[in-house]
Structure formats: structure tokens, C-alpha cells
Amino acid sequence: MAPIAANALPLPGWLAPSTPNPLVLPVATWSSGRNRIRHRLSKALFWPPAFNPINDAMADVAKPLIIDFSGPVDYAGMAERAIHISSPPPVLGR
Structure with missing residues (x-):
């Protein structure tokens, strides 16, 4: 079985693209050096x-x-x- 590239993994459910509040947009960034996802909310x-x-x-x-x-x-x-x-x-x- 071939290994899966880290950037090809699906995003967890809490990073779903839908946004319930139109005034705040979720922003997900991928930190390639440490292979982890950081999540923050942008300003209104x-x-x-x-x-x-x-x-x-x-x-x-x-x-x-x-x-x-x-x-x-x-x-x-x-x-x-x-x-x-x-x-x-x-x-x-x-």
C-alpha cells in the first residue's frame, strides 16, 4: 500500500467549508513544516x-x-x- 501524502488528507469536520455566520469567515491554514492544521476566525x-x-x-x-x-x-x-x-x-x- 502506497503512503498517502500529508496534504492529501481530508479536512476534519470542524473545518467544513460551510459558514453559518456570514459576518465571520473561517480561515484554515496548513503548516507544512509541522504537518498540522491551524484554525482561526477572521475579523468581522x-x-x-x-x-x-x-x-x-x-x-x-x-x-x-x-x-x-x-x-x-x-x-x-x-x-x-x-x-x-x-x-x-x-x-x-x-
Whole structure:
């Protein structure tokens, strides 16, 4: 039986590629010198923002919704797609 190369071994279950929290990405690195896997969590992609008007507040027609992030957002497109604005009952338009 031929030996298996160390880098061809499957990753353990705790290093599965799926990520339950979209704000934190798991990062796995392979240390070839010692043949072991190190695992760490990267920093959050963005922190929770402040909203104006606040959540569940009544907003008039044409009132701008201001979403203020406390710092720079590395992935602005992902932050924009994570925002969902709704109204009960649903209104016509966009």
C-alpha cells in the first residue's frame, strides 16, 4: 500500500467549508513544516450599523433612511445586500 501524502488528507469536520455566520469567515491554514492544521476566525467583515430612523419607527414619504457604519466597510456590496427594508402592510412600489 502506497503512503498517502500529508496534504492529501481530508479536512476534519470542524473545518467544513460551510459558514453559518456570514459576518465571520473561517480561515484554515496548513503548516507544512509541522504537518498540522491551524484554525482561526477572521475579523468581522463589518460591525452592526446605527439606523436613522430607529427600528420600528414611522417614516414619512421621501424620508431618507440613513445607515451609519462605525468604521470602513471592506465588502460594501455584501453589506448592501444584507439590508432588508419592509413595511407592514406591504406598500406598492419598490
